[in-house]
Amino acid sequence: QVQLVESGGGLVQTGDSLRLSCRASGSNFKNYAMGWFRQAAGKERQFVAAINWSGVGTYYNDSVKGRFTISRDNPNNTVFLQMSSLNPEDTAVYYCAADQARWGLSHAQSEYEYWGQGTQVTVSS
Secondary structure, three states: OOEEEEEOOEEEEOOOOEEEEEEEEOOOHHHOEEEEEEEOOOOOOEEEEEEOOOOOOEEEOOOOOOOEEEEEEHHHOEEEEEEOOOOHHHOEEEEEEEEOOOOOOOOOHHHOOEEOOOEEEEEEO
C-alpha cells in the first residue's frame, strides 16, 4: 500500500507556471506508475498525465501537451507536474494517483489503486 500527499497548489495568474509535487510513502515507489488527474468544480475528474516507473515513458492529455511536464524522482519517492502557460481552464483540484502496473501509462481512473487528497490550483484571468 502507498500513501500519497500532494503539494504546490495555489493561486496564480494566466500565463504563470506552477510545479506540483506528490510524495509517496509506505511502499516501494518504483513499483508504481504514477498519474495526475484534475477535477474542476461541477465536472468529472479528468486525466492529465502519466509516467511509468522508470520515468522514460510519459503520456499526456492533449489539452496539456506542450504545457505540462510530468517527471519523477525515485530516490525521493516524488512525482512532479510542472505546469506552464496556465489559463483559467486549468483551475481544478489536482490529484496524484499510483498504478500497480508499473509500466502502465493509463488515462483510466479505474487503473489507479491509490489516490492523494488533492491540491487546489486556481488560475485567475
